[in-house]
Amino acid sequence: MAESRSETLCVAWHGGDRFDIQIRGHSVRIDQPRDFGGSDTGPTPTELFVGSLAACVAHCAERYLHRCQLPAGVSVTVRYDLGLQPAHLSRVMLEIHAPGLPEGLRDSFTAAVRHCPVYNSLYMPPEVTFDVLTTDHEAVCHHA
Template sequence: MKLHTRCGRTINVTRFAPEELPARMGRVVLDTSFSTHVEDELWASLTAEEARRLAGLVLYQAAAVDPEPRPVPGVVEVVPVVGDAYEIRVRGHALTVDQPLSDGGKDTAPTPVELFVAAVASCTAHYAGRFLDRHGVGRDGLSVRARFRMANDRPARVASLTLTVVAPELPPEKVAALRAVAAHCTVSNSLTRPPETELRVIHSSMDGARGPLET
């Protein structure tokens, strides 16, 4: 997997994970090509877009050399990265959230609220895609667009959410069925019937042991 930068470099992102070695010894390899007059300089200048692309390639290869994660259903962990950016860890996968510049963040990733809306939209798309599969219709052209508006009063919350499903051409009698299926995805159901939520605060010691501060 190669990234060609505007500064004239080519960064090849590969992995080194020989089968005869333990999985933990796998490595992600970044190989940067050099022009003849700068062959002794180990650098590459990246635009913001190139940096995001490179980060994606590195994460993709990291997942390939990572030992098989032990699935822990129903568990999500969030840890600080820098500033208002946080890493979300889900079964060996990693996502990042941040805040926009207008709210003091660096806008390096979507906000938690945007991920919430994205969860609704992507779950809707999943259900719509499965509906199309069951009825022998291809997913080409399928998309889901979500528009949301924040409330003007307190508490802070999403006040309205509009989902638009763009689907391949369907017989008229199938449209209503698709709408019914997509409207009752797991995330949407969790909004109409909210889960019981409990918030606990615990402290962590330097050795990783945890104990309750508040119940």
């Protein structure tokens, strides 16, 4: 059985509603739309979360097609609803477009897609803790 891994990423503020997520040498900008006070230089955290789910599903789907030696070219369209009090995603609907998938493999394809770690994290939520630091400390982030 595979062991779990521990990973670290960092989010640093860059003025206004802008934050950069540093992940393994990659940088992803997060912002808010102009009509919510941001400067719209990147997706919102919620959009990135939903996009991560869709990308994870697409990745698992492509891996399945590759293993079965079927034509590649999956795309995923997501529609989602936001709930209030507390703010949360109340519904996420994914449409997986797999034009080369034979009808007889639909169930095994769906089972493979359900191995997506982001999807599984919604059903088996991780323990989330907060450690609020208010004094100088050794920064994990390296501001660019």
